[in-house]
Amino acid sequence: MKKVVFLLICIQFSIAIKAQNNREKIIKSEVKSAVVFLENAQVNREKTVFLSKGENTLKFTNLSPFIDSKSIQIKAKDIEIQAINFQKDYLKQIKKNPELQKLKTQLSLIENNINSKNVDLEIVKEEVVFLKSNKTIGGNQTLTATTFKEAANYYGSKIKALKTTEFKLKNAIKTLNLEASKIEKQISDFTSNKNFGSGEITIRLKSELAKNTKFILSYNVDNVGWYPTYDVRVKNINAPLELVYKANLYQNSKVDWTNVKLSFSSGNPTKSNKVKEVIPYFIDYGTNPPNYKNNINQVTGVVSGSGEPLPGATITIKGTTIGTTTDFDGKFSLEIPDTNSTLLINYLGFKSKEMAINSNYINVNLEEDYNQLDEIVVVGYGTSRKGSRKNDRKIGTTLSGAVAGLSIRGASSIKKEKARTKVSTINTKQVVNQTTVNFEVVKPYSIKTSNKNFSLTMKVFNITSNYQYYSFPRAEQSAFLVAKITDWEKFNLLEAEANIYFEDTFVGTTLIDTRVAKKELEISLGVDKNVAIARNKEKDFTTRQFIGNKKEEARVWNYTVKNNKNEAINIVVLDQIPISMSETIKIELNTDVTKGVLNTETGEIKWKINLPSKEVKNFKLKYAVKHPKNYVINLD
Incomplete structure (x- = not known):
């Protein structure tokens, strides 16, 4: 009997130990590095976790709700991955930005002050009405000059005091409304109040030994991306051309990046990799050939949603890196190349929209995307032993340096900037892979999640250029200055808008379109009024x-x-x-x-x-x- 009781106790203890070993562990990790692509980003997290022998369940929490579940990768040594699951926790609100909370508190105080002053203003108006309705001198008293003068003085001084108070209150309310409007614009620059939930990745695995194991978790996340812009500065036609290469980063993944190693890639994982096929070109009487000419050189407009302008909305030319963002009033302006004709508009919480460019002015109205609140569940990749998964989807492996490339730290033709045109840059290393170019930021960088657009100067090149004036007076009686760069390929430029500064004066914007450049890259520097x-x-x-x-x-x-x-x-x-x-x-x-x-x-x-x-x-x-x-x- 004692042996049976002892055996039951051992079985129960064994079951309890096994259940404890397989208990779900909550893992809090930090973003260590991120490769920012043109339309999303690959985020990498690292965490060392103690694993019990046998089955373990790990739950990585406080992640972005915009994770592309197909892109999730887990790297660890000597473990067997049994299943991976991604879902959203709507009970756990994403931590609100403290600056946003501060702005909301300020706005609430201002609104209370406005309401209080509106009450005071109504009281003053009532007093004025009362005074005017009782200004007639009546009663049984004898009206004398002295009495009339006293009544007139009283009425005059009282009405003057009330009108002065009314004027001051109206001015104070106007000032408070302006201040409230500014704060509302700042608030709109942050994330909306919609609850997108918090992302969670659950991993079920098996370990042969009880040990500490380093996990590298990587995935692609939406609402993050970048597009290039340039500043082109020319002091005079005998001086080299200064080209400032900028990365315009937007990071609204709902997770702050703190001291993250950043790199900007020219790759685009969202773009189809299928080779385009030739479509038959049928011709008959009355048919017209394809029209590839786009006569619209610039498009402007306003992006709005739910009846309100959307600041920070991203507008790009579909299939290119040419893009911009809307200002506080939802307005945008973008140079248009001849070979593209579709705008792609994105804003967090709204459905993406494509619009054909058939006018110089386009207003865009976005619809709210309620599907972003739906839970996404992905069931595992199958079984993988010792950290090797033959069937996992390694998006962006060619972007991570798997293919041998050339590291460029600079060139002999790139000189140091002069003090008068000094531009603050982040220290980057340019890595050329087989199909993409990466700009690796040497020092860690912190980017908070928001609708803000961060402009980072990555490189400054001083380029020896040939300057040539062109004029076609039949069309326009002006002289246009063009800079010609012969060895432009080594700078790995992407097509983008450029701000032009000639002789220390801003002269406008142009396009640097490397897709149509041949032996020389031509950059239009605008009209020179001195010719x-x-x-x-x-x-x-x-x-x-x-x-x-x-x-x-x-x-x-x-x-x-x-x-x-x-x-x-x-x-x-x-x-x-x-x-x-x-x-x-x-x-x-x-x-x-x-x-x-x-x-x-x-x-x-x-x-x-x-x-x-x-x-x-x-x-x-x-x-x-x-x-x-x-x-x-x-x-x-």
């Missing part, structure tokens, strides 16, 4: 002659180029002559008068001019058109 261009028709030589059944029309254009700068310039002036589409129409260029070079296929005339400082160059274009006299030809 004057004029094109005028010479009326004395605008003639019509009739010879038999033929008619001849001649045109002469005069050009003037004046260099008002303190240095010589090289300028290319372009114009054109008509191209005949009929054998009965003949075009003759007078080469004795026109000294430019003719392109017979396009009709383009090109003059290359070296113009010293303060000099003026005059030249002409003369051509004639011969055609049957009973046909009308429209010449400019």
